[in-house]
Amino acid sequence: MQTYFENNEEEFKIFEYELGDNLLDDIEVELLFLDIIMNGMKIARKLRDIQFKAPIIFLTAHADYAVESYEVYVAGYLLKPYDTNKLTLLLDEVLQRSVQKRIAVKVKKQHRYLEINDIMYVESDKHVLNIHLKDSRVIQTTEKLSELEKTINSKRFIRCHQSYLVNMDYIKDAKTDFILSNDIRIPIRVRGRKEIIERYHKYYSSERMNDHL
Numbered sequence: 001m002q003t004y005f006e007n008n009e010e011e012f013k014i015f016e017y018e019l020g021d022n023l024l025d026d027i028e029v030e031l032l033f034l035d036i037i038m039n040g041m042k043i044a045r046k047l048r049d050i051q052f053k054a055p056i057i058f059l060t061a062h063a064d065y066a067v068e069s070y071e072v073y074v075a076g077y078l079l080k081p082y083d084t085n086k087l088t089l090l091l092d093e094v095l096q097r098s099v100q101k102r103i104a105v106k107v108k109k110q111h112r113y114l115e116i117n118d119i120m121y122v123e124s125d126k127h128v129l130n131i132h133l134k135d136s137r138v139i140q141t142t143e144k145l146s147e148l149e150k151t152i153n154s155k156r157f158i159r160c161h162q163s164y165l166v167n168m169d170y171i172k173d174a175k176t177d178f179i180l181s182n183d184i185r186i187p188i189r190v191r192g193r194k195e196i197i198e199r200y201h202k203y204y205s206s207e208r209m210n211d212h213l
Contacts (some may be wrong), residue, residue: 003084004091023047029054031094033078036060044072053115055094103151105131105141112139116152120170121186124163132184134170156203160188160196168203 005012017023023032023043033049034040036058044056055075059082075094078087104111114131123130124145131139131148141148149157149165156168164186166178173179174197178186188196 001087001091002179004088032056033059033138039107041072044074048072057090057094059192069179075111103148105139105148106143107139107141115141116154116157119157120180120182121167121184122148122165158196158203160185160186162189168200169206174200 002014015029032054034056037060040058040060044058047056056072057076057078058074059080061080065185076090078090079109101117102113102115103118104113106112114133118133118135120132120134122145124130127142129141129145129148131141131142145159145163145165149159152165157165158168160178166180166186170180170182171178172181173201174188176182177188178192178200180186
């Protein structure tokens, strides 16, 4: 695994845990390998219960845990003994999916890495963007709204107003405004309002699940 990241010139740190329960106190990881025989399924369930979102790959000698794995949203299996080619292909697939769901946002002199699923809406206020997250946090950046929209690059987001970009997964009603799940009202521009609302209805009825694949 170390060779994989070195070949791709990626920064990395590898941590090993002898006991799965120790992992529960330190879940700030980007990718997790769990051995099913060493209580991997039990630990995975506990992690998902506390909203652990990073991809989980199971190490196993038997491919007979498919049904149970749906409960913990497993990202892949690596059968033992595994070879380098299989590991490389699996890492390429899993990390590509993970990267597509996150964006880097410059906050002052640092970068914050946000999951686009967690973004409810973005509001442009003069020269500042307020990125409103589902847990009520607000991240501020000086990036332009049009540039952030390109960075997110997801059809679940809709530019409904000059100053607003909204994640349609959090819209619970559409009238003259969008009403979000936390009851915040987001204005819809008058010009093109009908088309914007129709686009939301189309997404909700037929495209929403496809965007999560």
